[in-house]
Amino acid sequence: xxxxxxxxxxxxxxxxxxxxxxxxxxxxxxxxxxxxxxxxxxxxxxxxxxxxxxxxxxxxxxxxxxxxxxxxxxxxxxxxxxxxxxxxxxxxxxxxxxxxxxxxxxxxxxxxxxxxxxxxxxxxxxxxxxxxxxxxxxxxxxxxxxxxxxxxxxxxxxxxxxxxxxxxxxxxxxxxxxxxxxxxxxxxxxxxxxxxxxxxxxxxxxxxxxxxxxxxxxxxxxxxxxxxxxxxxxxxxxxxxxxxxxxxxxxxxxxxxxxxxxxxxxxxxxxxxxxxxxxx
Numbered sequence: 570x571x572x573x574x575x576x577x578x579x580x581x582x583x584x585x586x587x588x589x590x591x592x593x594x595x596x597x598x599x600x601x602x603x604x605x606x607x608x609x610x611x612x613x614x615x616x617x618x619x620x621x622x623x624x625x626x627x628x629x630x631x632x633x634x635x636x637x638x639x640x641x642x643x644x645x646x647x648x649x650x651x652x653x654x655x656x657x658x659x660x661x662x663x664x665x666x667x668x669x670x671x672x673x674x675x676x677x678x679x680x681x682x683x684x685x686x687x688x689x690x691x692x693x694x695x696x697x698x699x700x701x702x703x704x705x706x707x708x709x710x711x712x713x714x715x716x717x718x719x720x721x722x723x724x725x726x727x728x729x730x731x732x733x734x735x736x737x738x739x740x741x742x743x744x745x746x747x748x749x750x751x752x753x754x755x756x757x758x759x760x761x762x763x764x765x766x767x768x769x770x771x772x773x774x775x776x777x778x779x780x781x782x783x784x785x786x787x788x789x790x791x792x793x794x795x796x797x798x799x800x801x802x803x804x805x806x807x808x809x810x811x812x813x814x815x816x817x818x819x820x821x822x823x824x825x826x827x828x829x830x831x832x833x834x835x836x837x838x839x840x841x842x843x844x845x846x847x848x849x
Contacts, residue, residue, distance in 0.1 A: 576844060577834060578607040578632060578651060578739040579789060579817020580763065582699035584616035585636075590823035591616035592623040594830075599627035599829025605633035605818070605849060607651055612667035613702050614655040627823050630849075635660075636761060638667065638746040640740060641757040641776055646766060648747050648780075649789065649815070652847060653756030663742070668702050674739050675703040681735040682728065686719060744776075745783035751789075754782050757843060759787035759815045763806065764799040778809045785798055787843040791816040791834045814840035 581587030582594045589597065591608060596607045608620045616635050626633035635650045646830045653660065675696055677754055683689030695711040696703045702847050709724035729736040741747075751758040768776065777788070788810070790803040808816050816834035823829070836842055842849075 573606055574849060575601075575831060575833075576601050576605040576849070577603050577634070577782045577818050577830065578605075578634070578759075578815050578829070578843070579609050579792065579818070580606060580754075580820045582608060582616040582620070582698065582701070584613055585603070585610035586704040586706035586712065586821060588824075590700075591620035593783075594629055594820075595620050595623040595629055595631070599629050599801040601829065603831050604628060605630045605632060605844065606613060607634035607638040607649075609634035609649050609651075611636050611702060611704060612638060612664055614653075614664065615701065617655045622779055634756075635664070635751075637664075637747045637751070638739070638741040639744045640742065641744040643678055644776075645739070645766065645767060646744060646776065647761040648744070648751065648785070649759040649761050649787075649817070650751035650754065650756040651742070651759055651787070651815070651843065653751060653754040654771075655754075657754035660750055663750050667741075670739055670741070671690075671704065672704050674737050675705075677737045678708060678729065679704070680737050681737065682838060685734055686713075687728075688715065692717070693809060699723075706731065709823060744779060747831055748783040748785050757787050757813075757846075758785040759789055759813075759843060760785060760787050761794040761817070762795075762819060763803055764792070765786060774806070774809075776814070778805055781812065785830050786813055787815050788812040789817055790814040790836055790840055793817075800837065804840050807840050813843040813846070814845045818833075 583590040644653045679689035679693040692711045696707045709721035712724040748758040
């Protein structure tokens, strides 16, 4: 491992809910000094080929990745697949099923928005104009563009968040199945942003226990804007469960000025980096 490497193992392009095309993401990462970057779009690998083509010319080592939605005890969680084979047939079949779940959810949400006297059909059309898989974030931005709410955050608070009038729950595949698909594609399963889930400390430990039993081997210790106490907590959990550590900005777009590509994502020294297994 080189401690000087600038590594970011969690980013998004416009093939899911990021704002930049894959090549533009790589261009911006290279300009910001990122040397190793994983493109981990939600439930799709559609941007990896474009990203790889740009990475080769810009001197960025691209880690092929994906962020897969999973279900654990009725809680939605996200698992990063890092160093996957994006052409693995079983993985592609599973991601196609995930995509259909996402498309069906957006259609159902728009139907509920119509019932709330909002232009659901127009909002759906706006979402479907995007090049990637539809997400609630796309719908939130469409609500902003239509003047129905002031910010994307307000869209979730008023309509799209859990318990709100247009919220639609999705039954994602079980955590152990998702981890199995990642491993079968030659990848490392890493639990994304563990401090973000609305879980008690005991439930979080049970989640990590089940994740480890399923074959998960890494934990995203540093994620996005996590405060120092969250990093310390996640580092302690990684050590307690014998997990490797990962770092990722969870970058989506440049509007989050507090979370730019290229920001320092330092893994605590006591945690073994997941990238060490890959000669970095």
